[in-house]
Amino acid sequence: MTGGPAPARRPARRPREFGPAGDPDPAPEPAELPAPRPTAGELLALYVTPDLIGTGVGRALLTAGTARARANGYRALHLWVVRGNTHARRFYERAGFVPDGAQQAYEVGGRNVPEVRYRRPLTPGPDGPPAAPSPRSAS
Numbered sequence: 001m002t003g004g005p006a007p008a009r010r011p012a013r014r015p016r017e018f019g020p021a022g023d024p025d026p027a028p029e030p031a032e033l034p035a036p037r038p039t040a041g042e043l044l045a046l047y048v049t050p051d052l053i054g055t056g057v058g059r060a061l062l063t064a065g066t067a068r069a070r071a072n073g074y075r076a077l078h079l080w081v082v083r084g085n086t087h088a089r090r091f092y093e094r095a096g097f098v099p100d101g102a103q104q105a106y107e108v109g110g111r112n113v114p115e116v117r118y119r120r121p122l123t124p125g126p127d128g129p130p131a132a133p134s135p136r137s138a139s
Contacts, residue, residue, distance in 0.1 A: 040119075041074040062095055070122045077122055080104070083114040096120045 043065055048058045069077045079097065081088050102117035 039074060040076040040078055041069040041072065043069075043077055043079040046079075058091065059095070062092075066095075066120070066122065075121065075123045077120050079118050080115040081118060083116050089116075089118075092118050092120075 043062075046058065046061055046065065048055075048061070052058070066077060077097075078100075079092065081092060083103075097118035097120040099116050100119040103114060104117075105112040105114045107113070
């Protein structure tokens with residue numbers, strides 16, 4: 001793992017707020033926003049059932065999670081993606097997330113699964129997207 005030790009994870013206030021799209025029995029915590037840093041949230045999981053891929057449901061869930069992180073005062077949002085999952089990586093890149101250089105691996109069935117961390121700023125300015133232009137007064 002690069003980028004130091006794994007951060008402590010803190011569940012969001014209402015982890016049941018988001019559930020797997022299309023799942024009649026949502027899992028209790030499919031989307032949480034723990035804080036690796038006081039100013040950054042982390043999206044732990046976002047999944048939709050295969051029949052809903054490409055329908056906009058994933059985008060709506062990501063938009064809602066991003067808005068929730070912003071409303072909770074986070075200046076950035078992080079997430080981890082399996083390095084070889086090009087579909088998920090493109091999805092997050094289209095939403096403004098970029099790899100920040102951090103990498104880690106976790107073990108599944110005796111094999112290491114490498115992940116890369118993505119980051120998206122949530123605030124205007126040097127840490128985030130540009131501020132919306134102010135309306136010009138008619139003169």
